[in-house]
Amino acid sequence: MAGHSKWATTKHKKAVLDSRRAKSFAKLIKNIEVAAKMGGADLAGNPTLVDAVQKAKKTSVPNDNIDRAIKRGAGLTGESIEYTTIMYEGYGPNGVALLIECLTDNKNRAAAEVRTAMTRNGGTMADPGSVAYNFHRKGVIVVSAEHTNEDDVMMAVLEAGAEEVEPHASGFEIITDPSDMVKVRTALQEAGIDYESADAEFVPTLKVEIDAATARKIFHLIDVLEDSDDVQNVYSNFDLTAEVQAELESDA
Numbered sequence: 001m002a003g004h005s006k007w008a009t010t011k012h013k014k015a016v017l018d019s020r021r022a023k024s025f026a027k028l029i030k031n032i033e034v035a036a037k038m039g040g041a042d043l044a045g046n047p048t049l050v051d052a053v054q055k056a057k058k059t060s061v062p063n064d065n066i067d068r069a070i071k072r073g074a075g076l077t078g079e080s081i082e083y084t085t086i087m088y089e090g091y092g093p094n095g096v097a098l099l100i101e102c103l104t105d106n107k108n109r110a111a112a113e114v115r116t117a118m119t120r121n122g123g124t125m126a127d128p129g130s131v132a133y134n135f136h137r138k139g140v141i142v143v144s145a146e147h148t149n150e151d152d153v154m155m156a157v158l159e160a161g162a163e164e165v166e167p168h169a170s171g172f173e174i175i176t177d178p179s180d181m182v183k184v185r186t187a188l189q190e191a192g193i194d195y196e197s198a199d200a201e202f203v204p205t206l207k208v209e210i211d212a213a214t215a216r217k218i219f220h221l222i223d224v225l226e227d228s229d230d231v232q233n234v235y236s237n238f239d240l241t242a243e244v245q246a247e248l249e250s251d252a
Contacts, residue, residue: 157184
């Protein structure tokens with residue numbers, strides 16, 4: 001029975017991973033459709049579409065799916081793409097701030113799923129504006145440290161308008177004004193530095209350190225929120241010390 005239990009656990013884990021991969025694909029496709037609808041199907045004149053396509057390719061979304069999404073979004077297939085962006089605000093365990101960004105074709109469904117996920121997993125909804133003031137819209141470019149170092153990254157991007165270069169889990173995070181993101185991305189390419197992703201995100205102005213127990217609850221809540229097809233991004237203001245990160249890594 002032990003062997004069977006192990007097989008069942010492995011099968012369950014694979015099912016969870018496959019489900020998350022499918023949801024990730026669907027969200028990336030949605031981003032491509034919206035970018036193509038707003039800026040057209042020509043990648044040369046649509047930097048938002050370029051970034052959406054690059055992100056999808058790095059996540060192994062098939063090229064045929066990407067091409068179809070571009071055509072659908074740009075209206076080349078006769079289909080109508082109608083998505084609305086909605087931002088929900090709330091607090092997770094221990095008062096950690098959360099901004100929940102939805103891209104949906106059904107506002108009522110999105111609202112119900114976000115509220116249910118929050119109330120069942122230690123979160124509370126907040127009034128509009130009560131959390132958002134703690135966040136600023138910024139361009140965030142992630143660079144892997146595999147083939148470069150912090151000095152080279154800083155040399156490449158500071159004159160292009162980068163505001164900060166910060167250590168990231170596997171490299172560096174470059175923070176820019178959203179209007180400078182394309183310039184900074186181009187500067188990286190001209191310097192021969194590849195980037196993992198480039199997105200406009202909500203960055204907290206003040207971060208709050210949390211312990212490992214709170215982090216586990218926050219991660220679980222974010223996982224549940226992101227299980228919703230309508231939730232595109234969840235932004236938070238928590239910060240982890242090196243010690244807490246090490247403790248969480250030992251969980252795995």
